[in-house]
Amino acid sequence: xxxxxxxxxxxxxxxxxxxxxxxxxxxxxxxxxxxxxxxxxxxxxxxxxxxxxxxxxxxxxxxxxxxxxxxxxxxxxxxxxxxxxxxxxxxxxxxxxxxxxxxxxxxxxxxxxxxx
Amino acid sequence: xxxxxxxxxxxxxxxxxxxxxxxxxxxxxxxxxxxxxxxxxxxxxxxxxxxxxxxxxxxxxxxxxxxxxxxxxxxxxxxxxxxxxxxxxxxxxxxxxxxxxxxxxxxxxxxxxxxxxxxxxxxxxxxxxxxxxxxxxxxxxxxxxxxxxxxxxxxxxxxxxxxxxxxxxxxxxxxxxxxxxxxxxxxxxxxxxxxxxxxxxxxxxxxxxxxxxxxxxxxxxxxxxxxxxxxxxxxxxxxxxxxxxxxxxxxxxxxxxxxxxxxxxxxxxxxxxxxxxxxxxxxxxxxxxxxxxxxxxxxxxxxxxxxxxxxxxxxxxxxxxxxxxxxxxxxxxxxxxxxxxxxxxxxxxxxxxxxxxxxxxxxxxxxxxxxxxxxxxxxxxxxxxxxxxxxxxxxxxxxxxxxxxxxxxxxxxxxxxxxxxxxxxxxxxxxxxxxxxxxxxxxxxxxxxxxxxxxxxxxxxxxxxxxxxxxxxxxxxxxxxxxxxxxxxxxxxxxxxxxxxxxxxxxxxxxxxxxxxxxxxxxxxxxxxxxxxxxxxxxxxxxxxxxxxxxxxxxxxxxxxxxxxxxxxxxxxxxxxxxxxxxx
Numbered sequence: 001x002x003x004x005x006x007x008x009x010x011x012x013x014x015x016x017x018x019x020x021x022x023x024x025x026x027x028x029x030x031x032x033x034x035x036x037x038x039x040x041x042x043x044x045x046x047x048x049x050x051x052x053x054x055x056x057x058x059x060x061x062x063x064x065x066x067x068x069x070x071x072x073x074x075x076x077x078x079x080x081x082x083x084x085x086x087x088x089x090x091x092x093x094x095x096x097x098x099x100x101x102x103x104x105x106x107x108x109x110x111x112x113x114x115x116x
Numbered sequence: 117x118x119x120x121x122x123x124x125x126x127x128x129x130x131x132x133x134x135x136x137x138x139x140x141x142x143x144x145x146x147x148x149x150x151x152x153x154x155x156x157x158x159x160x161x162x163x164x165x166x167x168x169x170x171x172x173x174x175x176x177x178x179x180x181x182x183x184x185x186x187x188x189x190x191x192x193x194x195x196x197x198x199x200x201x202x203x204x205x206x207x208x209x210x211x212x213x214x215x216x217x218x219x220x221x222x223x224x225x226x227x228x229x230x231x232x233x234x235x236x237x238x239x240x241x242x243x244x245x246x247x248x249x250x251x252x253x254x255x256x257x258x259x260x261x262x263x264x265x266x267x268x269x270x271x272x273x274x275x276x277x278x279x280x281x282x283x284x285x286x287x288x289x290x291x292x293x294x295x296x297x298x299x300x301x302x303x304x305x306x307x308x309x310x311x312x313x314x315x316x317x318x319x320x321x322x323x324x325x326x327x328x329x330x331x332x333x334x335x336x337x338x339x340x341x342x343x344x345x346x347x348x349x350x351x352x353x354x355x356x357x358x359x360x361x362x363x364x365x366x367x368x369x370x371x372x373x374x375x376x377x378x379x380x381x382x383x384x385x386x387x388x389x390x391x392x393x394x395x396x397x398x399x400x401x402x403x404x405x406x407x408x409x410x411x412x413x414x415x416x417x418x419x420x421x422x423x424x425x426x427x428x429x430x431x432x433x434x435x436x437x438x439x440x441x442x443x444x445x446x447x448x449x450x451x452x453x454x455x456x457x458x459x460x461x462x463x464x465x466x467x468x469x470x471x472x473x474x475x476x477x478x479x480x481x482x483x484x485x486x487x488x489x490x491x492x493x494x495x496x497x498x499x500x501x502x503x504x505x506x507x508x509x510x511x512x513x514x515x516x517x518x519x520x521x522x523x524x525x526x527x528x529x530x531x532x533x534x535x536x537x538x539x540x541x542x543x544x545x546x547x548x549x550x551x552x553x554x555x556x557x558x559x560x561x562x563x564x565x566x567x568x569x570x571x572x573x574x575x576x577x578x579x580x581x582x583x584x585x586x587x588x589x590x591x592x593x594x595x596x597x598x599x600x601x602x603x604x605x606x607x608x609x610x611x612x613x614x615x616x617x618x619x620x621x622x623x624x625x626x627x628x629x630x631x632x633x634x635x636x637x638x639x640x641x642x643x644x645x646x647x648x649x650x651x652x653x654x655x656x657x658x659x660x661x662x663x664x665x666x667x668x669x670x671x672x673x674x675x676x677x678x679x680x681x682x683x684x685x686x687x688x689x690x691x692x693x694x695x696x697x698x699x700x
Contacts, residue, residue, distance in 0.1 A: 011525045013558070017532040024536060056520070083524045105531040 002028040008039040009054040025109025036060035055082040070097035131166035141200040147268035158196040161362040165189030168365035180230030184223040191216030218244035224327040322367040333357030413457040416488040429491030446474035454481040500675040526562035601639040623651035631655025652692040659685040
């Protein structure tokens with residue numbers, strides 16, 4: 001069975017590209033969210049295996065979303081993504097139940113699988 | 117002036133003659149037990165008031181205190197003619213014997229300006245004059261002195277019919293009314309005293325205390341008379357009441373002399389003090405001491421900003437003259453330098469004195485004005501630097517956000533599309549081609565956004581081609597017709613060109629956003645060592661420079677290079693933004 005993914009990002013162009021890319025590489029994209037609050041709600045509703053979570057969101061940032069997901073006892077694998085430099089944020093992976101970090105331009109199926 | 121002087125001398129002569137007449141009347145009256153004492157008292161008080169009154173009148177014809185004091189002296193001598201044993205003079209003196217109380221009330225209420233301050237006060241004084249003339253007169257139609265405990269008195273020439281009970285009744289009524297009037301006057305004076313500043317009180321105290329003592333003793337006397345005290349005891353109270361009253365002119369003269377002495381001494385002392393260079397704050401203290409007003413404040417005129425500031429350069433609002441404070445401007449070579457905010461009474465008390473002190477201190481004030489101007493400039497620079505700093509930070513934050521949300525996102529999704537296209541290149545070449553097309557569009561858009569951003573950071577066309585071309589591109593990009601009326605084609609200093617460019621860019625952005633205008637004009641002129649940039653539109657007007665960061669930021673940018681921004685934007689009349697930038 002394909003791994004289910006929720007894409008959380010406020011840029012529609014990135015969500016579209018990421019959905020196309022991940023679906024081509026055998027993932028099932030079960031939903032998209034454009035901010036932190038709707039992401040929390042979508043996780044409860046869709047129970048995805050993986051949440052691909054942008055760090056910079058218009059309401060609450062990705063770290064806060066990850067922390068609340070962990071507190072809620074939900075157990076999706078959380079993978080942070082950002083267009084910022086991996087050196088700026090990569091070291092934060094592992095906190096708040098975050099599995100890992102993928103720079104946006106390096107997103108691919110294998111890169112995602114490697115963190116699961 | 118000459119005719120006034122003549123009139124004053126004539127009055128002085130009349131006063132002298134009237135005094136001598138009173139002296140003769142007292143000395144020739146055998147019924148008076150100690151004529152010497154009474155004569156001395158009568159003349160000391162009468163001549164004192166007349167002399168000092170005429171002196172004050174001559175010195176300050178516009179202040180009626182002198183007139184009122186002179187009138188008090190004559191009224192007093194008139195009353196003293198009641199000492200006569202000639203029936204006609206005696207009767208005259210008795211009938212007008214109380215008039216001087218009314219004049220004294222008038223004097224007290226009008227002190228120190230010589231003018232009554234309200235309709236109520238005018239009515240009060242009118243009532244006093246009526247009471248002491250028309251009110252008293254009927255009494256003397258029925259009063260027979262020999263029946264009224266004064267066997268030695270000459271006869272009353274006005275007597276129609278001796279009626280002791282009627283006289284007693286009328287007398288009681290008059291006394292009650294008089295005491296009532298005196299009470300009201302005391303209340304008015306008390307209120308005025310309460311409102312007075314310490315400096316004012318120092319000036320009021322000699323005259324007020326003597327006047328109030330007289331009025332209080334008058335009340336006591338009326339009460340004792342009603343209590344049936346005998347003639348000799350009444351004489352004692354009378355003398356006691358008149359002692360402070362008699363001192364009034366001398367106290368007033370002393371106040372005037374002291375003021376003169378203080379003034380000339382203070383100006384000299386001030387000049388000596390200012391000979392050394394005063395340290396900050398010392399000038400204010402020296403002026404406060406010279407004018408005897410510890411609350412004195414100095415403000416300095418900034419001609420460029422057209423406003424007053426304090427010594428530290430902060431803007432100051434001048435007080436309303438109604439609050440007991442007055443403002444005296446100090447000029448130097450016909451140009452306003454500073455203003456002294458001081459006790460308003462000083463203008464009454466020592467006319468011309470504040471001006472004299474200001475003139476004596478004008479050089480020192482000009483020096484302090486320069487200091488204050490510098491402080492104001494420093495303060496303006498400090499706050500504009502602060503605003504520039506926060507504008508800079510805000511611009512960086514906006515730049516980062518624009519880069520992140522714009523070009524960066526487009527490049528990210530382009531990278532993903534390229535990767536996807538590569539993986540499909542062999543199996544699904546059509547799909548790969550579509551993906552590459554999309555990537556190409558993203559790249560195009562990203563380049564456009566980067567160009568826009570770069571122009572925001574620094575307009576390259578300005579450094580490459582100069583202000584005229586740069587403004588032309590701004591005009592062409594604006595969403596409404598913009599007419600460039602005149603732009604100097606020669607190159608200006610880079611900072612000036614940049615400032616002018618941003619004025620036009622920001623102004624046109626505002627026109628497009630808020631003005632609802634149909635057209636705009638841009639004019640740049642180089643005149644008299646400065647560049648004047650004007651952007652005008654025919655829109656709704658009502659732009660507020662304090663509202664929003666755009667215009668404020670522009671003003672700050674200009675302040676850094678000593679330029680200034682003026683906005684004329686009345687509602688419904690369009691907006692005209694004028695920037696003046698120094699340019700040697």
